[in-house]
Amino acid sequence: MSAIPFPAPPADSAEVLALRTEFRAFLARQLEGRTPRQRSDNWYGYDRAFSRAMGQAGYLGMTWPKQYGGHERSAFERAVVVEECLAAGAPVGAHWIADRQSGPSILKFGTEEQRQSFLPRIAAGELSFGIGMSEPDSGSDLAATRTKAVRDGDVYRVTGTKVWTSFAHEADFAILFCRTSGTPADRHNGTSQLLLDLKHTPGLTIKPIIDHAGQHHFNEMHLEEAVVPASMLLGEEGQGWDQVMSELAFERSGPERFLSSIELLVQLIEVLKGRDSEAAQITLGRVTARLAVLRRLSRSVAAMLQEKQNAGLQAAIVKDVGALFEQGLPDIARELVDQEPDPRAAGAYASVLANIVHNAPSWSLRGGTREILRGIIARGLGTR
Amino acid sequence: MLAEMIQRLFERSLDDKAQTRAKDGEWLGDLWGEVAEMGLPLALLSEDQGGFGLSPAEQGEALRLMGLYAVPLPVVETMGANRLLAKAGLALADGPAGLARADDLAVSGSKLTGTIARVAWGDSLDCLALAVGDTLYRVPRAGWTIAEPGTSANFHPRPTLRIDWAIDASAPLPHCPLAEGATLRAFQIAGALEAALDMTLDHTATRVQFGKPLQKNQVVQHELAKLAGELACATAAADLAAEALERADVLGVAAGTLRAREAAGAGASIAAQMHGAIGFTREHRLHLYTTALWTWRDEFGGQVGWAKLLGAAALEAGGAGFWPMVTEL
Numbered sequence: 276m277s278a279i280p281f282p283a284p285p286a287d288s289a290e291v292l293a294l295r296t297e298f299r300a301f302l303a304r305q306l307e308g309r310t311p312r313q314r315s316d317n318w319y320g321y322d323r324a325f326s327r328a329m330g331q332a333g334y335l336g337m338t339w340p341k342q343y344g345g346h347e348r349s350a351f352e353r354a355v356v357v358e359e360c361l362a363a364g365a366p367v368g369a370h371w372i373a374d375r376q377s378g379p380s381i382l383k384f385g386t387e388e389q390r391q392s393f394l395p396r397i398a399a400g401e402l403s404f405g406i407g408m409s410e411p412d413s414g415s416d417l418a419a420t421r422t423k424a425v426r427d428g429d430v431y432r433v434t435g436t437k438v439w440t441s442f443a444h445e446a447d448f449a450i451l452f453c454r455t456s457g458t459p460a461d462r463h464n465g466t467s468q469l470l471l472d473l474k475h476t477p478g479l480t481i482k483p484i485i486d487h488a489g490q491h492h493f494n495e496m497h498l499e500e501a502v503v504p505a506s507m508l509l510g511e512e513g514q515g516w517d518q519v520m521s522e523l524a525f526e527r528s529g530p531e532r533f534l535s536s537i538e539l540l541v542q543l544i545e546v547l548k549g550r551d552s553e554a555a556q557i558t559l560g561r562v563t564a565r566l567a568v569l570r571r572l573s574r575s576v577a578a579m580l581q582e583k584q585n586a587g588l589q590a591a592i593v594k595d596v597g598a599l600f601e602q603g604l605p606d607i608a609r610e611l612v613d614q615e616p617d618p619r620a621a622g623a624y625a626s627v628l629a630n631i632v633h634n635a636p637s638w639s640l641r642g643g644t645r646e647i648l649r650g651i652i653a654r655g656l657g658t659r
Numbered sequence: 660m661l662a663e664m665i666q667r668l669f670e671r672s673l674d675d676k677a678q679t680r681a682k683d684g685e686w687l688g689d690l691w692g693e694v695a696e697m698g699l700p701l702a703l704l705s706e707d708q709g710g711f712g713l714s715p716a717e718q719g720e721a722l723r724l725m726g727l728y729a730v731p732l733p734v735v736e737t738m739g740a741n742r743l744l745a746k747a748g749l750a751l752a753d754g755p756a757g758l759a760r761a762d763d764l765a766v767s768g769s770k771l772t773g774t775i776a777r778v779a780w781g782d783s784l785d786c787l788a789l790a791v792g793d794t795l796y797r798v799p800r801a802g803w804t805i806a807e808p809g810t811s812a813n814f815h816p817r818p819t820l821r822i823d824w825a826i827d828a829s830a831p832l833p834h835c836p837l838a839e840g841a842t843l844r845a846f847q848i849a850g851a852l853e854a855a856l857d858m859t860l861d862h863t864a865t866r867v868q869f870g871k872p873l874q875k876n877q878v879v880q881h882e883l884a885k886l887a888g889e890l891a892c893a894t895a896a897a898d899l900a901a902e903a904l905e906r907a908d909v910l911g912v913a914a915g916t917l918r919a920r921e922a923a924g925a926g927a928s929i930a931a932q933m934h935g936a937i938g939f940t941r942e943h944r945l946h947l948y949t950t951a952l953w954t955w956r957d958e959f960g961g962q963v964g965w966a967k968l969l970g971a972a973a974l975e976a977g978g979a980g981f982w983p984m985v986t987e988l
Contacts, residue, residue, distance in 0.1 A: 277860050278853045278890055283716060283898055295986070362982040537982070545978040551971070557963055560970030564896070564917035567988040571895045589891075596888045646877075652887055653880035656860060 277656055279588055284574035287351070295355050301332060302363045311623035314364020315538035315630045318531055319492055321368035321445055323403070329367075330400025335374050339382055344395030350581035354530065354574065361534040368442055373397040373404035376525040377450055380468075384510030384518050389470065393448075405443045406526075407451035407471060407496065408519065411436055415647050418462040418516065422453040422498065424469060426505065431455070431469060433478070433501045439641075443481045443494035446473055451503075452519050455512050466515030468522075470507040477502050488618065488633035526642045527590040533569040533597030535638050536604045539631045540566075542624045543608045555611050562607060565600050569593065588655040591648045598639040605632050661702070661711065662720045668693055669728040678947055681731035682814035686783045691732055691755060699734055700752065703742040709751070715905075719846060719898060726850025726955075729947040731815060733757065733780040735843040739836070740788035746833035749797045754785030758836040758959070764791045764822060771796060771824045777809050777817040779958070787820075790836045797828035811958075813950035834904065838912040840959030842904045845897035845919035848955050851948045852890040852922060855930035858945055859886060862934050879933065886929045893922035903988065911988045913969040916960070923956035 287295075305328055306314075313320060329335050337353040339345025357375075360367050378397045381389055396402035413419040422435025433453060440449060449471045457465035473481065478501030484493035510518045540562065547555045572593050579586035608614075608628065616629035639645040672690050681687055694700070702721055704710025713721065725735050733755045740756035757778050764773035771791070778787070782805055787798040802824030809817035860883065863873040873879050896918035903911020927949040931938045938945045956962070976984040 277857050277887075278894065279887055281891055281895055286902075299983075358986075541978040541981055544974060544976075544981055547974060548977060551974045553967065556970035556974065557966040558970065559973045560913065560966030560968065561917055561921070561962075563969050563973045563985065563988075564914040564966075565892075565921070566985055567911075567914040568892050568896045568899060568918040570985065571899050572891060575895065592884075592888050592891050595884065596892060646881070649881040649884035650877070652884035656856075656883055656887055658860070658864070658874045658880050658883060 279592060279652075279655060281572055281575035281589055282578050282582075284351075284571065284578045291349075291351050291355055294352050295359065298334065298356055298359050299363075301334075302359060302365060306363055306365055309364065309366075311364075311538060311542055312626040312630060313366070315536075315542075315627040316366065317361060317364060317535050317538070317634075318367050318371050319441075319490075319634070320364070320366025321442055322366035323369045323400075325366050326370035326400035326403070328400070329370060330398055335370055335400050336378060336394060336398030339378065339394060339398065343382065343390050344398035346398075350577045351574070354577040358530040358534065358570070358573075361531055362537055364538050369403045369445070370397070370400050372406055372441075372446075373402055373448075375529060376406075376522050377404035377448070379525045380450060380509065380518065380522045381470075383521065384468075386506075388506070389509070393470070402448065403442065403446040405440045405446040405449035405473065405494075407437045407440060407449040407453075409437065409439045411438055413459075415644050417452070417519065418466075419459045420452055420454055420466060421459050422451065424451075424453045424455050424467065424503065426455070429505050431503045431505060431508070433469065433471075433498045433503055435498050437496040437498075438484065438493070440481075440494045440496050441492045443473055443496050444483065444491070448472055449496070450509060450522065452515055455515070463516035465513055466519070467512045468509040468515050468518050469503050470509055471501075471503060472507075486633075488630070523643065524585075524587045524590060527587075527594050527648075530570065530573045532594040532638075532642075533566065533573070533600050536601040536631045536635065539604050539608060539627050542627045543604075543612065546612055546614075546624050552611075558607055558611060562604070569597050569600060572596070588652065591643070591651045591655075594642065595645060595648045595652065598645060601638055602635045605635060661713065661717060662724060664697060665699070665721060665724045668697060669724070669730065673728055673730065675944065678729065678731060679941075684816070686780075687732055694732060694734055695754070700737045700741055700756075703738045704745050708745040710745075715898075715901060719901065722843060722846035723850035723853065723894070723897070726847030726852075726951070727854045729813075729851060729854070729951050731813075733784065735847060736779055736840065739839040739843050740786070743788045743795060743833060743836060743839055744797055747795045747830035749788075749795065749828050749830050752786050752788075755780060755783055757781060757784045757787045758840045759787055760790040760835060760837045761822075762790075762792060764789075766791060766794075766826075769826050771798070771802075771822055771826050773822055774806050775820045775822060777958075778820050779811070780816050781805065781818040781820050782816055788836055789822075790832050793832050795830050795832040795836075796824075796826065798822060798824050799828075811954040813947070813954045815954070834907050835909065837960045838904055838909055841916035841965070842897070842900040842912055844955045844958055845893065845900050845916050848919045848923045848952060849890065849893040849897045851951050851955070852886075852893050852926040855926060855945065855948045855952075856883075856886050856890050858948070859883060859930045859933045862937075866935075873933070882929050882933055886926055886933075889922040889926040889929070893919045893926070896922065899988065908988075910969055910972050910984075913965045914988045917962065917965050917969065920956040920962050920965075923952040927952040 336345040424431040455467040618629040706712035806821035807819040900915025
């Protein structure tokens with residue numbers, strides 16, 4: 276039997292139901308006046324004040340131990356907060372990466388001092404993280420990483436270049452994947468992770484990479500003999516590969532893998548209101564069915580995480596199927612409504628359509644390309 | 660444990676020759692006898708209804724096996740009819756049973772008359788759990804004749820029935836037989852897709868071209884990954900539909916059945932392509948599953964009808980109400 280098992284998610288508990296109601300009210304207050312175009316930025320929206328409000332209300336670091344500022348809530352409760360944020364188009368960018376992957380990595384691999392230093396500030400919504408994985412010559416082939424960290428007494432001297440670092444120009448820290456011994460030919464061996472201070476590291480320069488829509492999310496981080504205290508080593512020297520795979524598992528497991536274009540669907544429904552044809556009903560029905568089933572698969576992943584099971588394979592499936600879904604919405608909208616996309620339009624629909632059309636290609640790149648994910652799934656099926 | 664019994668039964672008593680006989684129009688009476696003896700017609704009933712009291716997970720597993728073995732008998736239809744009849748307080752079926760909805764039948768006095776198109780194994784059933792409007796009827800075999808033969812894409816009987824019956828068993832309708840049937844078909848689709856994935860993995864591992872197994876090609880691996888994705892979606896869709904059926908939420912059933920139907924088509928197409936020409940023949944067992952998938956995805960309401968139901972609800976919910984509606988499904 277080759278099926279990859281997805282355990283049935285349990286029915287929502289009273290706590291989960293209450294949390295959803297409470298959190299929707301919180302979002303309605305916080306997001307009042309946020310335009311459809313802004314909502315369509317999804318997790319590219321960056322707003323420190325919103326993240327602080329999330330932290331103060333106890334919606335960050337939800338599953339972490341209380342001793343580190345967490346709230347010891349279930350994976351399901353965290354999933355509610357995450358999916359409601361995405362569905363509402365909340366500007367989660369300032370806490371997104373820290374809450375999703377950097378914090379959990381620090382909790383899993385960090386020293387006691389690192390946990391106490393970083394986690395409470397992430398949970399408070401005050402510390403923002405970027406990702407330090409890709410390089411000019413190492414994208415999908417992460418093991419080809421060349422950024423080199425050389426130990427020199429109490430510090431590492433780091434030289435290399437990282438690219439596609441979302442919000443490096445805004446964030447406070449990034450977890451840097453680098454090589455602490457050997458050469459790129461050593462592949463997985465000799466790699467490590469460092470907690471890199473983006474604001475106070477001598478030898479670090481951050482330059483914007485402007486995307487095809489003219490927007491500045493990405494950056495290039497160049498390190499030239501940059502000085503990183505040895506106390507900022509995350510986990511064990513030489514264990515970077517296993518740690519970064521674990522970090523990617525956190526990155527791939529969430530509902531952001533099918534909700535990126537939800538605002539387009541919302542605006543499409545608004546446009547169709549009152550003139551809904553049979554074709555519109557049929558299309559909307561099929562889209563809604565896909566969304567509901569993806570959401571269920573994602574809840575199965577949450578159930579596995581709650582039971583501390585490895586959900587890497589399941590997460591790869593959700594991300595692969597989810598990306599196709601969210602990338603397909605512009606064409607579905609175009610079959611129902613004639614509208615040229617216009618990034619500067621005042622009207623909601625034209626500007627949201629433009630933003631989604633522009634951003635859609637990234638959804639099967641970030642967090643592991645479609646090709647990498649399908650390789651992971653195929654391996655899980657026993658093909659290699 | 661029930662799952663193991665079902666597996667043993669079909670491994671023992673349902674071979675390819677029997678599948679061919681069924682496609683040639685033979686009713687596999689001996690196999691039905693074994694199915695009945697095992698109590699499968701009652702598998703979805705609670706213990707106080709005389710059933711096994713299976714958990715939802717166990718029910719799902721049993722139903723998927725009916726797809727995984729491409730069972731050429733109305734086993735799931737009988738399970739569903741009995742669930743509906745038991746809920747309505749009507750007598751259970753004494754043999755194979757069907758599920759149907761026909762709102763255009765005429766109810767005059769104490770007679771029910773009219774035709775019902777394409778009832779699965781309509782010529783071999785003991786009774787029919789039939790909904791007309793808000794009423795469920797238990798129509799015995801004597802209550803209909805065959806108006807017109809019909810055949811499914813996997814060559815099983817789908818005759819049109821002419822009902823002419825003096826009503827003697829009716830009750831308020833507990834839930835729609837189409838929702839019941841569509842949910843059961845979703846599980847069969849998931850089971851058939853699992854069989855198709857197993858076969859495709861096996862074929863691409865053993866078939867050598869250009870000096871290496873097909874599976875060593877990245878493009879083939881990616882198709883296998885897509886097939887696994889469709890299987891995951893079909894399985895989740897069936898579970899979603901079953902939970903919705905339990906709370907009589909027809910929109911949730913619509914969501915589940917629609918996604919399972921989509922997976923049936925997409926999955927069959929990948930499996931067929933990966934098998935090459937041999938998958939297009941009756942020499943290879945894949946056809947049992949591809950033709951079943953092309954059958955099951957269009958039964959118990961059509962895709963258009965189910966999609967309109969769910970889509971109209973989404974449009975009615977409006978932009979602001981759409982996401983809250985999705986989280987209720």
